[in-house]
Amino acid sequence: MKTRIDSVDDVMLSFARQGYICDQRTALAVYLAAQLHKPVLVEGPPGVGKTELAKAAAAFLEAPLIRLQCYEGLDESRALYEWKYGKQLLYTQLLRDKLSGTLADTDSLEESMRRLGDLGEAFYSDTFLEPRPLLRALRADEPVVLLIDEIDKADQEFEAFLLELLSDFQISIPELGTVRARHQPLVFLTSNDQRELSDALKRRCLHLYIPYPDAPLERRILAERVPELDEQLRDQLVDFIQHLREQDMKKLPAVSETLDWARALVLLHADSLEPELVEQTLTLVLKNEQDAELARELLPHWFRARRAR
Amino acid sequence: MARRRLHEFVRALRGAGVRISPAEAEEAMRAAALVGYGDKNRFRETLALTLVKSEEERPDFDRCFETFFRFEDQQPGEQGPAEDAAEPATPTPPDAEGLSPQAAELAAQSDTQLEQSLAQAAAEIDFTAMQVITQQGLFARRLLMNMGMGAVDDEILRLDASQRPGDGERAEALRDWRGRVRERAMAHVRRQYDLHGRAHGRALREHSMQAAPFRELREFQQVQVLVRRMARRLARSHQRRQKKARRGELDARRTLADSLRYNAVPVHLHWRQRRRTRAKVLVVCDVSSSVRDAARFLLQFLYAMTDVLPRVRSFAFAARFDEVTEDFERYPPDVAVGRILDRVSGSGTDYGTMFKELEEACRGDIDQNTTLIILGDARNNDLPAGERHLADIARRARQVFWLNPEPPSRWNSGDAIMARYLPYCRAARRCGSLNDLSRFTDELLRGLN
Numbered sequence: 001m002k003t004r005i006d007s008v009d010d011v012m013l014s015f016a017r018q019g020y021i022c023d024q025r026t027a028l029a030v031y032l033a034a035q036l037h038k039p040v041l042v043e044g045p046p047g048v049g050k051t052e053l054a055k056a057a058a059a060f061l062e063a064p065l066i067r068l069q070c071y072e073g074l075d076e077s078r079a080l081y082e083w084k085y086g087k088q089l090l091y092t093q094l095l096r097d098k099l100s101g102t103l104a105d106t107d108s109l110e111e112s113m114r115r116l117g118d119l120g121e122a123f124y125s126d127t128f129l130e131p132r133p134l135l136r137a138l139r140a141d142e143p144v145v146l147l148i149d150e151i152d153k154a155d156q157e158f159e160a161f162l163l164e165l166l167s168d169f170q171i172s173i174p175e176l177g178t179v180r181a182r183h184q185p186l187v188f189l190t191s192n193d194q195r196e197l198s199d200a201l202k203r204r205c206l207h208l209y210i211p212y213p214d215a216p217l218e219r220r221i222l223a224e225r226v227p228e229l230d231e232q233l234r235d236q237l238v239d240f241i242q243h244l245r246e247q248d249m250k251k252l253p254a255v256s257e258t259l260d261w262a263r264a265l266v267l268l269h270a271d272s273l274e275p276e277l278v279e280q281t282l283t284l285v286l287k288n289e290q291d292a293e294l295a296r297e298l299l300p301h302w303f304r305a306r307r308a309r
Numbered sequence: 310m311a312r313r314r315l316h317e318f319v320r321a322l323r324g325a326g327v328r329i330s331p332a333e334a335e336e337a338m339r340a341a342a343l344v345g346y347g348d349k350n351r352f353r354e355t356l357a358l359t360l361v362k363s364e365e366e367r368p369d370f371d372r373c374f375e376t377f378f379r380f381e382d383q384q385p386g387e388q389g390p391a392e393d394a395a396e397p398a399t400p401t402p403p404d405a406e407g408l409s410p411q412a413a414e415l416a417a418q419s420d421t422q423l424e425q426s427l428a429q430a431a432a433e434i435d436f437t438a439m440q441v442i443t444q445q446g447l448f449a450r451r452l453l454m455n456m457g458m459g460a461v462d463d464e465i466l467r468l469d470a471s472q473r474p475g476d477g478e479r480a481e482a483l484r485d486w487r488g489r490v491r492e493r494a495m496a497h498v499r500r501q502y503d504l505h506g507r508a509h510g511r512a513l514r515e516h517s518m519q520a521a522p523f524r525e526l527r528e529f530q531q532v533q534v535l536v537r538r539m540a541r542r543l544a545r546s547h548q549r550r551q552k553k554a555r556r557g558e559l560d561a562r563r564t565l566a567d568s569l570r571y572n573a574v575p576v577h578l579h580w581r582q583r584r585r586t587r588a589k590v591l592v593v594c595d596v597s598s599s600v601r602d603a604a605r606f607l608l609q610f611l612y613a614m615t616d617v618l619p620r621v622r623s624f625a626f627a628a629r630f631d632e633v634t635e636d637f638e639r640y641p642p643d644v645a646v647g648r649i650l651d652r653v654s655g656s657g658t659d660y661g662t663m664f665k666e667l668e669e670a671c672r673g674d675i676d677q678n679t680t681l682i683i684l685g686d687a688r689n690n691d692l693p694a695g696e697r698h699l700a701d702i703a704r705r706a707r708q709v710f711w712l713n714p715e716p717p718s719r720w721n722s723g724d725a726i727m728a729r730y731l732p733y734c735r736a737a738r739r740c741g742s743l744n745d746l747s748r749f750t751d752e753l754l755r756g757l758n
Contacts, residue, residue: 008344008351025354032340032358043364196545202362203330209364 005034011060020049020056021221029208030057039166039187041151041202044210046192047254051149053210054188058145061186066140067147068133070154076161081173082130088123124175134165135179143183151201152191159201166204213255215242221255226262236273236306237262241285243302249291257285275299311346312338317505318377320437322360324508325369329360349378376500411460416486427493430455436501440509449498453491461487519743523602523714526743533642536606539747540613543754588757589678591706592623593667595685596650597658603714603740607684608633609642610750617754622671628655630666660687660730661695668698679706680757684740686715687727694729703733708756712740712749 005011012027030053033040042050058065068079092099106112131139137146151159165171169181189205191197213221218238222229229237237258245252261284270277278299286292319334337359344355353374361370408416418426430452439448461483468480515535518526526532563579570576592611594604604625611621625633631653636645668675675681681702703709711734713720713727720727720737731737738749 024351025358028344028351028354029358032343032355035343036336036339038336041362196541199328199362203333205362206358207362208358209367 005031005061007031014060015056016224018056018059019224020052021217021224022049022053022056023213023217026053026208026210029206030060033206034061034186036206037169037184039189039205040208041197041205042188042190042208042210043193045212045252045254047256048210048212049255050190050210051147054145054147054190057186057188061143061145063143063145063186064140065145065147066133066137066185067149069149070151070158072153072155074154074158078132079134079158079161080132080171081135082132083124084128084130088128091123091128129176134171135173137185138165138169138171138179138181140183140185144185146185146187148187148189150192151189152194152197156198159198163200163204166201212245212252215239218242218255218258222258222262225259226266228266229262230271233265233270233272234262237265239306240273240278240302243298244285244295247294247298249286249294250288251286251291253285257287261285275303311341314432315341317435317437318356318373319360321377321504321508322370322373324505324511325373326511327361327366327369327373333360373504376504379500408464409460411457412464415457415461416483423490423493426456427452427497431497431501436498437505439498439502439506442502442506442510444506445495445498445502448501449491449494452494452498456490456494458487458490519747521743522741523606523743526602526606536609536743537613539743540610540750543747543750544614544617588618588620588680589674589676590618590621590680590682590757591667591671591674592621592682593663593684594623594625595627595658596625596646596653597627597656599688600684600686600714601646601650603712603746604684605642605646606743606746607682607712607740608637608645610746612637612642614750614754618757622674624667624670625649625653626663626666627653627658629653630663630670632670657690657692658685658688659692660685660689660726661693661698664695664698664702668702675702675705677705677707680753681706681709682712682753683709683730683734684712684714686713686725687711687720687730688723688725691724694726696729696733699730699733708735709733710735710749710753711737713737714741715739716741 008024008027008031011031012022012024015022015027029040029042032038042053044050054067055065102115103112106115133146137144148162151162166187169184170178172178189201215238218241219234222234222238223231226234241253241258241261261281264281264284265277268277268281279296282292282295286295315338316334319329319337323329337356340355340359341352344351346352353371356374357367357370361367415426433455434448434451436448439445465480465483465487468476468483511531514531518532518535519539560579564575564577567577567579568575590611592608594600594608596604608623611618611623622632622634623637625631627650629652631649633645633649636648639645640648699709711727711730715725717739719725727737738745740746740749
């Protein structure tokens with residue numbers, strides 16, 4: 001992993017080179033997180049590139065990315081570690097003969113207990129430990145970027161469980177004791193604001209809010225990701241998307257939708273936005289029928305206004 | 310120096326309602342030191358990243374930041390903030406000739422220099438000690454003294470006393486100049502009061518708002534914000550409880566019975582799961598003029614917690630009775646109340662008829678999961694009480710609560726007939742202030758989850 005980050009501009013440049021265009025605020029967050037060893041809580045509407053940010057940061061720092069996807073009911077055995085029960089059972093079966101051999105020459109109960117006790121340790125050792133993402137991140141040989149995706153989907157208990165990890169980069173496992181991070185990972189948490197996160201969690205993180213991009217930023221993103229798209233068409237497209245975002249819709253189009261649409265237009269060899277074309281491809285941008293209907297109503301107005309300009 | 314300024318800024322932010330822990334403040338210092346103070350935008354974003362923990366607080370932060378770091382804005386040689394119309398006019402420096410060196414130095418300062426000495430003098434004063442609005446004069450005076458204006462005062466006195474011709478006019482000019490500088494200082498102190506003193510005042514005001522009778526609440530401007538915040542806080546604490554109650558404990562009986570199949574090895578564990586009842590809440594509000602304010606706050610409270618109370622149906626009645634669920638779901642509380650009043654207002658509340666209509670309107674919706682909340686003063690205008698209908702509803706519903714905005718001593722005075730309805734209510738509470746309301750909602754949620 002890259003250990004030195006010179007400046008915020010350094011981050012921004014590297015991100016741009018990977019095709020992740022961001023504003024200064026986002027680059028600043030990554031810079032501060034790496035320098036202060038603080039997790040970043042990334043919030044924002046879906047599809048603005050929260051997960052992408054973690055990927056870009058991993059590429060920038062030349063560190064592997066470990067991802068933990070959260071969902072309701074996620075618990076420690078899925079997130080942290082689990083014992084390989086099957087292997088343990090198999091081993092006890094296979095070792096049964098060996099076991100009776102070991103115990104054959106003991107004459108007292110205490111002696112057998114002691115020998116079994118020694119053995120017991122072996123069953124709760126690394127051989128039978130199945131590390132899950134969090135433990136993998138802590139025990140990695142090199143610093144990693146850890147992405148805890150959609151933390152708002154996990155239960156409140158899990159959030160509380162994360163606190164130790166986020167503030168001290170360590171986690172307590174009853175059978176093994178406290179596992180401290182060999183190298184402090186750079187942690188990103190993302191949230192779609194499905195429920196309010198606890199103050200304790202927020203306190204431990206830097207807070208970054210990524211809004212929908214404004215027109216210039218979105219144009220830059222499009223130019224970078226879909227360079228084949230004609231420049232004039234790009235302006236039109238961004239203009240239209242920005243217009244849609246001002247409407248009262250169930251699900252507003254995000255950057256990912258803009259990109260999808262742009263790619264589709266390239267495939268269709270379109271060179272300007274025509275009402276007919278928009279109508280046919282609208283479902284790429286708006287995933288809700290009511291929204292699409294509203295957009296169809298808006299279309300003529302928008303075209304008229306645009307022509308007038 | 311920078312540390313102290315930042316600490317003051319953190320205090321100002323806390324005053325604006327942003328919650329910041331000492332550890333976060335410390336973090337912000339480290340971050341700021343790392344990024345530097347040169348680029349104002351970057352500096353602001355750095356502080357925002359470390360201090361602001363939700364997007365809702367961002368506007369407060371931006372406002373605070375702009376007010377707080379105003380002086381730092383002005384680079385030497387640059388003109389003062391010309392766009393600010395409230396700024397007192399630039400004092401024209403008076404004739405410095407023949408003054409004492411200290412006073413002469415001050416009087417000779419250009420506008421920008423003056424602004425800077427003001428800023429320097431201000432930095433030495435701890436404005437966070439300012440708590441009430443009347444302290445502003447004192448602090449302005451202290452600020453001027455720090456600037457060395459004492460020397461100017463002495464000069465004015467000396468010129469006044471002097472017999473030389475022309476000294477009288479010069480004293481006048483100097484006094485004029487001093488007045489304008491003082492205005493500047495006052496403007497600065499006012500800004501500082503906005504940042505620091507307000508916080509103290511606001512805490513005090515919120516405290517009194519929570520205890521004030523609903524009727525008087527209309528005079529407070531910030532009440533909407535406060536209500537929303539109280540409701541959110543309550544909802545958050547109950548969200549936790551709700552999740553916790555969902556976890557089951559081991560059902561020993563079923564686990565043991567099941568284990569018999571496997572030679573008494575408990576292969577399958579069974580958990581006792583608390584059945585989550587889907588609580589339904591029906592609210593009926595009297596919106597005649599005497600109770601209207603309480604009704605507005607109760608509904609606002611309940612609808613601010615849709616994530617813990619997903620199913621609320623509300624009804625309003627005065628002259629007529631109507632369902633108002635949709636109004637509150639679709640419009641902000643103020644608009645909703647207006648719409649509702651248009652529909653149902655009038656004089657002569659009739660509780661008996663209301664209960665009858667309520668029973669008809671939600672016959673299918675009243676079962677053992679239903680909680681009915683009635684808000685009203687039970688002033689029935691000497692009409693038939695109709696408690697038979699309430700009895701019917703109470704029998705089928707899980708519980709009935711009655712909220713009365715009046716003190717218990719008046720529940721049965723005049724045409725009020727609380728006593729006729731009380732036997733069918735699980736509890737009747739007085740609900741005359743936000744505190745009462747918050748306490749009741751807390752109790753309600755505790756019982757429901």
